[in-house]
Amino acid sequence: MRDYYQILGITENTSEQDIKRAYRKLAFKYHPDTNPGNEREAEAKFKEINEAYCVLGDKVKRQEYNSNRRGQFAGSGYQGFQYSQQDIFRGMFSGQATFDELQRMFAQAGLRFDQDFVNRVFFGGRGSTFYSFTGSGSAYQRAYQQPYSYTGVSAYKPSLLSKITVKLGRYLLKSLFGIQYKEPLTKQSFDQHLELVISQTEALSGGEKQITYKRGKQKTSLMVKIPPGIKTGTKIRLRNMGIVKDRKSGDLYLHVRVKG
Numbered sequence: 001m002r003d004y005y006q007i008l009g010i011t012e013n014t015s016e017q018d019i020k021r022a023y024r025k026l027a028f029k030y031h032p033d034t035n036p037g038n039e040r041e042a043e044a045k046f047k048e049i050n051e052a053y054c055v056l057g058d059k060v061k062r063q064e065y066n067s068n069r070r071g072q073f074a075g076s077g078y079q080g081f082q083y084s085q086q087d088i089f090r091g092m093f094s095g096q097a098t099f100d101e102l103q104r105m106f107a108q109a110g111l112r113f114d115q116d117f118v119n120r121v122f123f124g125g126r127g128s129t130f131y132s133f134t135g136s137g138s139a140y141q142r143a144y145q146q147p148y149s150y151t152g153v154s155a156y157k158p159s160l161l162s163k164i165t166v167k168l169g170r171y172l173l174k175s176l177f178g179i180q181y182k183e184p185l186t187k188q189s190f191d192q193h194l195e196l197v198i199s200q201t202e203a204l205s206g207g208e209k210q211i212t213y214k215r216g217k218q219k220t221s222l223m224v225k226i227p228p229g230i231k232t233g234t235k236i237r238l239r240n241m242g243i244v245k246d247r248k249s250g251d252l253y254l255h256v257r258v259k260g
Contacts, residue, residue: 190250
């Protein structure tokens with residue numbers, strides 16, 4: 001079992017705030033963007049640091065980890081911590097609020113932490129089934145073989161202080177590491193909007209509905225789960241399933257209409 005306390009350079013008595021400070025310092029230091037020419041090694045270290053924080057930054061997992069750790073020292077063979085690395089990352093990033101918080105933290109330093117980056121670093125870029133609530137009316141979607149994704153819409157609006165902090169972070173990156181931050185291309189022009197027509201029976205009882213649509217020059221099929229009681233006007237958002245252009249992809253919006 002890995003020593004997560006050693007990875008973060010802290011002790012078992014370290015407070016939650018100090019755990020977060022230690023994570024922030026190391027995560028910025030070993031982020032691939034701050035290690036040009038040494039990205040692969042930095043990425044491995046960055047992943048290890050995040051794994052440690054995913055456990056020690058979670059009260060339940062930290063308690064289970066501590067019990068298992070003490071059991072090993074005492075030779076009792078306690079086996080209360082049974083999480084794989086993928087379980088740890090999925091647990092950490094399954095919540096939209098957690099992802100948004102980390103994304104803001106890295107963005108303030110001018111560092112990447114978007115969906116594509118997270119999927120590549122923590123999940124190897126492999127597709128996986130995901131379930132999440134999204135859009136107006138709390139529509140529930142299910143998509144197959146898509147990257148691990150966050151479909152909620154963040155309501156975060158940066159304050160003046162946040163904007164100043166972002167600029168300062170970018171200046172420090174450029175002066176200390178020679179990294180020039182570039183604004184990401186907007187995805188809005190790559191979004192697709194389709195109407196999803198369902199019967200009253202489907203709207204009442206719910207169920208799964210397969211959709212096929214043209215995405216560029218290719219046809220794409222997705223399975224969307226319709227929650228019971230869905231109404232006309234509900235909008236379902238599927239991240240990164242819109243138009244693909246210049247290695248960027250927009251979102252797909254399904255506008256529900258119940259046939260009268």
